[in-house]
Amino acid sequence: xxxxxxxxxAKKIMMxxxxxxxxxxxxxxxxxxxxxxxxxxxxxxxILVLSQMEPGDLIGLPARTExxxxxxxxxxxxxSGDTILFLDEINRAHRSVRNAIMQLLVDRRIHNHILPxxxxxxxxxxxxxxxxxxxxxxxxxxxxSRFFILEVNPDVSEWLEWAEKNNVSKEVRDFIRDYPEFLFxxxxxSLRTSLKPSPRSWYKLSNVLKTLTDDEKEKYGYVIAAGIVxxxxxxxxxxxxxxxxxxxxxxxxxxxxxxxxxxxxxxANTLVLRIVDFLSKVDVRTLERHLDxxxxxxxxxxxxxxxxxxxxxxxxxxxxAQKEGEKSWIFDKILEKMLEREDMRKMVNEL
Numbered sequence: 001x002x003x004x005x006x007x008x009x010a011k012k013i014m015m016x017x018x019x020x021x022x023x024x025x026x027x028x029x030x031x032x033x034x035x036x037x038x039x040x041x042x043x044x045x046x047i048l049v050l051s052q053m054e055p056g057d058l059i060g061l062p063a064r065t066e067x068x069x070x071x072x073x074x075x076x077x078x079x080s081g082d083t084i085l086f087l088d089e090i091n092r093a094h095r096s097v098r099n100a101i102m103q104l105l106v107d108r109r110i111h112n113h114i115l116p117x118x119x120x121x122x123x124x125x126x127x128x129x130x131x132x133x134x135x136x137x138x139x140x141x142x143x144x145s146r147f148f149i150l151e152v153n154p155d156v157s158e159w160l161e162w163a164e165k166n167n168v169s170k171e172v173r174d175f176i177r178d179y180p181e182f183l184f185x186x187x188x189x190s191l192r193t194s195l196k197p198s199p200r201s202w203y204k205l206s207n208v209l210k211t212l213t214d215d216e217k218e219k220y221g222y223v224i225a226a227g228i229v230x231x232x233x234x235x236x237x238x239x240x241x242x243x244x245x246x247x248x249x250x251x252x253x254x255x256x257x258x259x260x261x262x263x264x265x266x267x268a269n270t271l272v273l274r275i276v277d278f279l280s281k282v283d284v285r286t287l288e289r290h291l292d293x294x295x296x297x298x299x300x301x302x303x304x305x306x307x308x309x310x311x312x313x314x315x316x317x318x319x320x321a322q323k324e325g326e327k328s329w330i331f332d333k334i335l336e337k338m339l340e341r342e343d344m345r346k347m348v349n350e351l
Contacts, residue, residue: 001223002155003162007033009220011041014084014120016207019105020227021090021144022124024152029162030124034086035150043120046076047086050093055100057108061095062191071111081118091125098143122334123147145201149227156180197229204228236270248273250278255290257297259304268309276316279331287330294335299344307347315351 001009010020010033022030031047038045048058060071078085087101094235100110115121156176163173176183205228212224226235236247247267251318252258256276302305302310306344321332338344 001151001153002158003029003033003152004158005220005223006152007036009148009150009224010122011037012211012216013208013224014091014122016211018204018207019121019123019147021147021149022122022152023127023149024124025126026153028154030152031086031088033120034084034124037122038084041084042082044078044080044083045086046078046083047088048076049088049131050097050101051089053093053097055096055306058100058104059316060113071113073113077113078116078119081116083116084120084122085115087121087123089125090123102143140196141196142314145198145228147228148204148224150223152225154183156183159183189303197233201228218279232269232273235267239267246275250274251299254278254294254297256301257293259297268305269312272309272312275313279316279320284330287327287334291330291333292337299338299341300335302344302347311347311351314347318348319351 006022010022013020013321014037022033034045034047037043057074060074060077062069064070090101091099104110104115105121108119108121114248160173163176205225208224208228209221212220222234222238225237229237237248249268250256250271251273298313301313317331317335317338320336321328331349335348338347
């Protein structure tokens with residue numbers, strides 16, 4: 001998203017008491033976003049470059065009293081609530097440092113020191129790519145689920161406007177205007193793909209949605225949701241919320257053959273996730289009772305759904321049929337009936 005959009009949404013997220021995480025390549029303006037928000041809201045900005053810190057810098061040094069040991073406040077600790085605490089370079093921070101800030105993210109405190117009421121927290125990082133020096137890849141879902149992820153990419157017209165306001169030389173501005181491909185290298189930001197919905201993430205999404213008008217929900221609803229529950233759940237939520245694409249229930253698809261509205265790749269992928277989840281949880285007797293219908297309707301689904309989406313269902317069936325579980329035989333039976341079709345056999349061979 002554009003820098004101005006990221007700034008706008010980051011402010012909304014913090015107003016709701018949640019934490020935005022700006023993900024973008026170096027030089028796109030992540031720190032400038034924090035500075036702008038601080039200036040516009042008349043807040044003090046405290047920047048913690050986590051890659052340059054150790055756990056002791058975050059939790060403070062121990063001191064001994066007459067009866068017990070206490071931790072002194074670190075020198076950066078906010079003195080009032082009109083503050084933005086900006087946690088920069090969390091991807092370059094050592095795992096021990098990320099562990100140290102976990103309590104700050106969860107409880108807004110470290111040891112016996114509680115953040116002043118009203119303090120805003122935001123964070124920033126580079127994408128999880130090999131070209132960046134990263135102490136540890138962030139793979140802990142409990143850590144990443146504390147944030148709303150906002151992926152930031154520069155926009156040429158936006159940058160040119162900023163450049164003129166900030167006295168960037170005319171030669172540079174003219175060059176970028178004529179050759180916009182040299183402003184930045186287009187690379188994907190892949191962190192969002194690891195996001196999964198959870199009860200906590202839906203609660204956090206609700207907090208932010210309460211701060212948005214209906215027009216803002218229409219414009220930013222998907223971006224906000226994708227940053228906390230992941231793109232597929234966000235697409236399903238957004239389409240359901242605005243009645244754009246009604247995704248059929250799993251039972252109506254598998255048992256009754258009511259298959260429609262699957263031309264949209266996001267709708268198809270959402271249905272795949274729901275089918276896999278349903279088949280993972282449904283009891284064997286139900287599947288056995290509907291064996292012929294499920295097999296037949298899955299074949300029909302393969303004819304309507306984009307092939308790359310249906311591969312997700314097929315791969316699940318093949319994997320489950322090969323496992324030594326109590327339900328493996330029923331998945332094997334479903335596959336056996338489906339593979340009576342030559343096109344199904346061909347798809348399985350392509351897996």
